[in-house]
Amino acid sequence: MTIAPLTETRGLVEIHNVHKSYGGLEVLSGIDLTVQPGEVVAILGPSGSGKSTLLRTINHLESVDRGSVTVDGQLIGYERRGDRLYELREKEILKRRTQVGIVFQNFNLFPHLTAVENVTEAPVATGLREKDAARSLALSLLERVGLGDKAEHFPRQLSGGQQQRVAIARALALSPKVLLFDEPTSALDPELVGEVLDVIRDLARSGTTLIIVTHEIGFAREVADRIVFVDGGRILEQGPPERVLVDPEHPRTREFLAKVL
Ligand code: ADP
Ligand code: MG
Numbered sequence: 001m002t003i004a005p006l007t008e009t010r011g012l013v014e015i016h017n018v019h020k021s022y023g024g025l026e027v028l029s030g031i032d033l034t035v036q037p038g039e040v041v042a043i044l045g046p047s048g049s050g051k052s053t054l055l056r057t058i059n060h061l062e063s064v065d066r067g068s069v070t071v072d073g074q075l076i077g078y079e080r081r082g083d084r085l086y087e088l089r090e091k092e093i094l095k096r097r098t099q100v101g102i103v104f105q106n107f108n109l110f111p112h113l114t115a116v117e118n119v120t121e122a123p124v125a126t127g128l129r130e131k132d133a134a135r136s137l138a139l140s141l142l143e144r145v146g147l148g149d150k151a152e153h154f155p156r157q158l159s160g161g162q163q164q165r166v167a168i169a170r171a172l173a174l175s176p177k178v179l180l181f182d183e184p185t186s187a188l189d190p191e192l193v194g195e196v197l198d199v200i201r202d203l204a205r206s207g208t209t210l211i212i213v214t215h216e217i218g219f220a221r222e223v224a225d226r227i228v229f230v231d232g233g234r235i236l237e238q239g240p241p242e243r244v245l246v247d248p249e250h251p252r253t254r255e256f257l258a259k260v261l
Helices: 051-058 090-097 115-125 131-144 160-172 190-205 217-223 251-260
Strands: 013-022 025-035 040-044 066-071 078-081 084-087 100-103 178-182 210-213 226-231 234-239
Touching (some): 013 051, 025 234, 040 217, 051 066, 051 100, 051 178, 115 131, 115 160, 131 160
Parallel strands (some): 040 210, 100 178
8 A cells, every 4th residue: 555655643543544444335435633742522423424434444453555644653554565565464553442442333242241340351362461560450440331230240139221331341451541332322211321421521521532432412512622523525614613613614514503403
């Protein structure tokens, strides 16, 4: 794969001219996005616009056809040799991926493991921590998301909101440099949305770098430093919430907001 010449890295996350197709369908059509340390970016856009695919390229759950993603100056999923990128071996991909946490819509907890075991698994499996240290970290993270008393519960014994909070604790256990959320409250009953948003709000306030795909416009407005509007695999506009949400420049943004607000 040929790439643009090495440019100076400025942000914590640097997405440069990312293209991605499935079969003949181009899903990402040249995405450029820079996220600064401590920044909270909310990604909005219609269904099928490429939001999940974009998030998944950031931790290399999806490869890219063109362009590059760096986190803290390090390429994710690839290494550079001359002016070309080569995909890394699985082991190295997994190691670099620990820098990017991701929380999915459907929690994706291991059903046969308790809450604390779910949170302990990755740091031990990746060699980041010894078992005992991983367990005490897991317990303190469960405490942080308000589930100190649920450590020994299995996912099926927890509500959707509690499961999602375990998933957040699990993502934090690898001390990622950036945390990605893909519609973290979309699968929840309405009365459980608030407890998950509270946890994300706390993370935002504590200076964690967050990229959040959400349809919760009010929440995005409250916590995001920047709103990015995606449609048809492109970023159509971005800016401070009060500007993009109140006075959108692009007709597609206006159309989208009219539907969801
Ligand atoms: P969004 O999250 O904004 O709803 P996605 O990134 O999930 O959008 O999907 C963008 C487009 O890519 C959709 O048309 C979807 O059907 C397609 N797509 C996503 N993942 C795959 C895949 N693994 N194989 C084929 N097509 C896919
Ligand atoms: Mg999606």
